[in-house]
Amino acid sequence: MSGTDLRHFGRQLFGLTPPQRITVLFVFRTIVSAALAMWLSMRFGLDRPSTSMITVIIVAQPQSGLVLAKSVYRALGTLIGCGVTLLFVSLFAQYRELFIGSVALWVGICAAGSAYFRDFKAYGFILSGYTALIIGFPAALHTGVTFDTALSRVSEVLLGILCAGVVADTVFPHRLAPALVELVRTRYRDFAMLIAGTLSSRDEPGESARRHARLAGDIMRFESLRASVYFEDPEVRIRNPRLQQLNVAFMAALTSFHALERLLARQRAKGGDLIDRIVCTRAKSLIDVLADPPGSAAEARTTLPRLESAVAALSMPVDASGIPPEQAPEFHSGIDLLRQLGDELITYTRLYASLAHAVPPAALRPALPDSSRFTPHGDLPTAIAAGARAALALVLVCTFWIATDWSAGSGAALIACIVCCFFAASPTPVLATRQMMLGAVFSTLLSWPYALILQPAVGDSFTMLIVSMLPIMIPALWLAAQPATAGVGLPAALFFASLAAPQTPMIQDPASLLNQGLSLFLGMAAGGIVFSTLIPAEGAVRLDRLLNALRKQLSEVCTRPLDGLRARFESHCRDLQMQISITTKISEAAITDAQNYGLSLLEIGHAIIDARRTLATHADLAPLHGAMSATLDAVVRVAEQASALRRRRALKRLDDLIADVGAMHLHAPAALAARQRLLHALYRLRAGLLDAADHPESLSAGAAHAA
Amino acid sequence: MPREFALSGILFPSLIVVFVIAAAVTWIIDGLMARANLHRYVWHPPLFRLALFACLFGAGGLLLY
Amino acid sequence: MNAIKALRILMTLAICVIAVMVGTALWDHYMLSPWTRDGRVRADVVAIAPDVAGLIADIPVHDNEYVHKGDLLMRIDDKRYQMAVDQAEAALKAADVERHLRKQEAARRAKLDSLVISKENRETTSSQAAAADAKYDAAQAALDVAKLNLERTEIHAPVDGYVTNFTAQVGDYASVGKPVLALINAHSYYILGYFEETKLPRVRAGDPVRIHMMDGEELTGRVQSVPRGITDQNDTVGRSMLANVNPTYNWVRLAQRIPVRISIDDLEHHPLIAGQTCTVVIKPGKQDTKQAAAAPAG
Structure with a gap:
């Protein structure tokens, strides 16, 4: 019986639809790998086996490719974070303020990196910030055991990653x-x-x-x-x-x-x-x-x-x-x-x-150069804002921690960091934080009866421990597998694992459980406040930033060297348009305007690149360079701030240029063809600009919002 | 080969090195197999990959001790 | 087509079986074969303390110096003890004189009959002579003690070994019984390997051992003995001599460590430092036949 037959058979047996089957397998795989990671972690005598379990849940995804990608970057991030933390502890552990300052700076850099890259690399950044905290604070509080703590944490995390990766790749993998x-x-x-x-x-x-x-x-x-x-x-x-x-x-x-x-x-x-x-x-x-x-x-x-x-x-x-x-x-x-x-x-x-x-x-054989690839638009202002947000949230929570001498303060700082880093690139960080809070409520409420009643009752069998966690883990992971509820389910599973935190020997401590539960909310609240109020990340602010980035694309297309420019320009524009389309808390019309702006930008940019390339490859057209760059300057000025005057001026320059090109005396057929090409590109540019003038909201959209 | 090696004053089990080497070799073999289209002779590639890695790692570890 | 399908499954399964076998072998080897990274070099240390008190007059040895058995380690100022000997000698002389006096007196009285002196008087002198005799013996013993004290102002090495952690200075006051230096017995170096209890069944006295020092050096040795008891960490005695047992959950039970004593071959050629860390690998089985042959004889 081949694999397909088996699958068919399984579907018939349980009457599952394919999405349900994916969810069931996801829950199954996650629990298997979490149990495996925890068992190995306990067997090797690592001091916080729950870290392995949490790691498995963090990288858990229904698709094996996603798990593997996340795992690789998580492992890298963890190693880098560990190294940086050891450095900070050795430099600043004596001075609390300096230490917290340096950690906040590092977390800020990591959050900025994750907001800048936004692909799987972002995950590595998030994790190096997060690792700095999970190792850094306990280590700074007990400097004598810093190295052991760091090594143990790194081993636990790597073990968790390994288990998650291997199980996701081999046990009924769902491939992409x-x-x-x-x-x-x-x-x-x-x-x-x-x-x-x-x-x-x-x-x-x-x-x-x-x-x-x-x-x-x-x-x-x-x-x-x-x-x-x-x-x-x-x-x-x-x-x-x-x-x-x-x-x-x-x-x-x-x-x-x-x-x-x-x-x-x-x-x-x-x-x-x-x-x-x-x-x-x-x-x-x-x-x-x-x-x-x-x-x-x-x-x-x-x-x-x-x-x-x-x-x-x-x-x-x-x-x-x-x-x-x-x-x-x-x-x-x-x-x-x-x-x-x-x-x-x-x-x-x-x-x-x-x-x-x-x-x-x-x-x-491909005709394109080997290096051509899609490069997502990395936006420096967005990244800096994200970094500032994370650093600020961390400093806020740490100030509270120092002022009150609260024993769970480091936990709150950790959660604030997680919120700020994980949602750094999210289009809806406030909503995501709210969902996370819901998940935390779910898991905090359940972890109480679990840790104080159920866990002591199951005795000291590992199998029973895992079985006792199932009634809470299965629903949480089930929610995590549905895109609509993943924002609630994943944190619920995560916080449950960290609150229930089985370890050997097991210590039951209701007071610390309460403190930890509270620290979750405090940390998330700090993150939420920073995202929504102090340095807002949603709505009009976000749209403005994206439009600004789009405008910058036009000036880049006029000035940057031609090599690889087209792929860069197009991928950045497409990326920005996608980001515009998922912006929330803003009117539909504003998004459509911004989209139209992006589309007209694509057309104009395409024409400009064509014109520049033709000009650059034909020596006969060299006398036009001066006029061309003057025209492009005028176009850039329109992009920077659209006004009727600027647009008129740009059109005038363009018409002059077209006239110049037409008036050139050329004889060689190749030069004539090149002139034709250049002319066509310029006509298209002109048409694009006129088009934009017909729809004032499009080219000036950014300016109107910025004003 | 010694069971442990020192890196700036810290002893690490050599098994870590074996692990990394085995993972790298598995990755390379896997790539070569894909290039030569040998995967059609394999029923469950990830399982095969895992087993290949286990063989390399196990053999390396046993040779070491 | 079917052949290829069969080949695919066969090949995958075959490599899986091999992987499981190799993996199990490695796991067994790593988890069960008797080796440990947790080994320590140990040695017997003699804590040298002076037998007599006094100012330290001379220290002919240096820190970390090798000394032979009987070498002088330290001399305590002996003037007082010399004087004590003189004093004891004088006392002895005095006792001797008195003893003679009493003896002659008693002898004289003994010759006189009972008409001249009373019986009581005679008995008294004879007892006085016996007492003077005893006093002389006491003075003799006191002299011996004084001489011994004088002799003990010189402290000699009781074993071959290394002076270590030697901080006393000339002029320090050495009190009786308070150690002033540690002497490591040069012939006593051995290794304690802390083995998990799961690995103990494969550890037997007499098994050859390879020892990897942290600095890269390699030694060989033999298992000397396996201890027959360690502390139960969960068994403390509370108030009123009642047992105090902690409630613990061990989801996964970990093995405890047992210290196995290992003797080192060829000690002279490997300078060791007590307390060094090492990895201990026992090669079980190779010694079995020899061991079996040796056991009845031993």
Whole structure:
């Protein structure tokens, strides 16, 4: 009986739907690995076995790839945090204020790092801050045993990670690799259908916008999937560079397509059906190829030659006789964009086809540089705010701790740090803190009867200990497995494990239990206050920061060196747009405005990069450099603060530049072609700017909010 | 090989080194297998990987002592 | 296709079985084979204390010096004891004179008949002579004590060994019975290995042992003996001699440690320091036949 049959059999036996099955297995795996970690930890005589258990719960995820990725970064973070703590203890343990100050600074740096990176690397940052606290405070209070404490804590954490990783990877693993493969396939199919549909004017504009938004969201989804599957599957690991390039190629093609789409939409709005029709006729062979998209990487290989010949057909000389002269620039821009899109589609398809092979055959070698990859936008102001928040929360709690000499003060500081670090990059930190509090209430209330009545009753058998924890762990983990309630369930399981904290020999101490319970709430309250009031992280403040970052993208696109600029610009814009879309506590209209701003930015940026690249690669166009940079300066000024005057000035500069380009005397065919390209890019830039002027809320959206 | 090694005055069990080496070798073998497409001869790759690691680690540990 | 499927399952299962076997072997080896990282070098230490009090006059040895049995370690100022000897000698002389006097007196009286002196008088003198005799013996003993005291102002090494932790200075006052220096017996070095109780079944007296010092040096040795008792940590005596047992939960019970005494081969070539840490690995079984042969003889 093969694995599939077994699975089928299991489903029939228990009558479970696939999501339920995933949840059941998740609960089962987590409990098995928690028990294993705790048993080993006790067997090796480590002094706080509950740390291993807590570690298992922290990294617990239904998907094995996520567990592995988190585990790797958690292990790294723990080791770094441990080293830093030992340094701090050896330097500052004598001076309480200095020690707390330095720890607060470190936690601030870690929170800033996690807010800056926001992917799995963030997890490593969070953990190095958190480790500094779980080792640092007990160690500073008892300096004699610092090293032993540190070593023991690190061993417990690493043991927990190891158990969680091994169990997640081997016991009925729920893999993400199929989801990644599926995403690669559907994304290609959807994209091909979108292009074919839009070019052949079959799709409603609304429909195409929806599809477009979904595909843009897939860029981020693909990235996070790839990052976690990397740890789960060696097949994916060796394809990793190509998968990264695939995402870049997709992004490039999607942006070119977006530019083309807007150009066509503009023509349609003007009622100029003519261009539309000619572009579509010309794209006929391309549409034919795309209307029948390959279902897998192997099939993509057969699509590739057809696509290549279709794209080659696009570059045949254009018969522009039927075009009215005032529409000629748009027409040629459209053809240009179509050609560019075709080239990018070939790159994309070639990468896709190469995924069928572990080592790509020469014909399918990627055309992109090895280093091209999606780089999420790291926002320095956001990161600094997150760091300040964490440091502030820690200082607040520690001040309270010192002032009152409260025995559980270090626990409260730890929770405050966890709240600030874990939610540093969250779009809804206040909500997350509230959910966490709910989980803490659940676990504090239950841990009382558990620790004082049930645990003493089960005697000293390890099996019974685990069994006695099940009635609370199972519901908590069940909640943790559902995305909607994960914010409650995971903290509940976590705090329950830390409050019940089985250790050998076991000590029952109701007073310390109460103190610890209180410390949870105090720590979370401090975190919540900092997030919501002192340095707010949600709503309009967040949107402003994101818009600011978007505006900065435009000036970067005008000034940064061209090497790798396109992938960088596009991934940052896409990332920021995704972040804008999940911003809460703000009106729907404001988000739509910001989204539109992002989209027009993409188009303008695309045109600018095109123009800059053409200018840079053709020596004949060198005299234009001065005028070009003046124009770009004007555009940057519009982006910084949009006003009618600035926009007029930028348009004027642009028109001058276009006139200059048109007036150049060039003879070599290559130079003429380059001039055409440059002109088309500039027309597109002009159109984009005019478009933005028609919708004042878009380009000036950021300025209005900032004001 | 000694059972322990000293790192700046602290003795660590050599088993840690064996562990790290075994993990690295497993990772490399796994990568090579994926490259040569040998995984189709394996029924449950993670289990296989774990077993491979256990073999390497166990053999290394037994050789050490 | 089926063949490949079978091969897949077979290959995976095979490597799993091997992994389980190797893993179990390692676990057994690590957890059960008699070795411990918790070994300590021990040695017998003689605490040298002066037998007589006085100012320290001379210290011919230095800290950490090797001394042979009988070497002079320290001299206490002997003037007072010299004088005591003189005094005792004088007292002895006086007692001697008196003894002679009384003896002659008694002899004289003994010759006289009862008409000249009374019987009582005669008995008195004879007893006085006996008492003077005894007084002389006492004076003799006092002289011997004074001489012994004088002799004991010199402190000599009772064993071959190393002077250690020697802080006394010339001029210090040494009181009777208060140790002033420690002398480590150079032939007494041994190792205590703290073994988990689970590992003890594989430990037998006479088994060869490899000892890895923390500084990287390697020694060999033999298991000398296994103790027959350690303290029960949970068995303290409370008030009124009643047992006081702590209620503890041991979810996972851990093994206690038993100190096993190990003798070191070839001690002369390895300078050891009592208290050093070492890893102790016992190679069981290799000695079994020899041990069995030796056991009846011993």
